[in-house]
């Protein structure tokens with residue numbers, strides 16, 4: 741038993757080659773080396789690995805390099821679990837086959853060295869953002885996805901571009917608390933899954949929150965994004981947990 745690493749919100753894209761490079765170094769040096777020394781049990785990617793994923797036929801060359809590295813790690817034996825984010829919710833079975841990563845549902849409850857822990861991307865907890873939740877419901881609908889995936893890649897790319905611009909304008913125009921998680925939604929999900937520990941990303945507000953929830957102490961660990969690179973790596977072992985910078 742060693743440690744488990746959690747990351748989220750790398751938002752890999754050809755626009756940010758430095759983050760792609762950081763990711764590659766992280767996977768090859770930190771993850772592979774630690775795994776070979778038996779210090780690493782698993783890597784969890786809690787959504788938004790990619791800035792956009794248009795379907796498993798997405799041929800973005802920037803992504804192919806990362807896919808190759810993921811495959812190398814899983815072939816070496818490291819378990820890698822990946823969750824959908826709001827940008828890459830179309831990661832599918834073929835991606836799983838290409839990388840050897842296991843797609844996990846959002847939320848998912850795991851046993852983390854004896855502590856029942858809920859893992860989420862985090863976007864579904866931002867319940868005050870009503871227009872986003874409506875959009876989320878639309879694009880998570882299997883029928884919508886089926887229709888979307890039937891369009892040629894170029895058309896899907898144009899749609900994603902437009903959605904991204906709308907989302908940026910939206911985020912700039914709403915108050916900060918609206919794009920953060922709602923305490924009530926957190927309490928409800930903890931109660932529903934009977935856990936007192938939650939790990940998520942998405943908000944780009946890395947922190948460890950300790951609070952009373954359902955008459956018990958609870959902990960919410962938020963891993964940061966890779967744009968700032970601050971506190972974007974959660975290192976969790978049986979005896980301690982630490983949020984670290986990505987380099």
Ligand SMILES: [Mn+2]
Nearest residue numbers: 788825826942
């Ligand atoms: Mn996100």
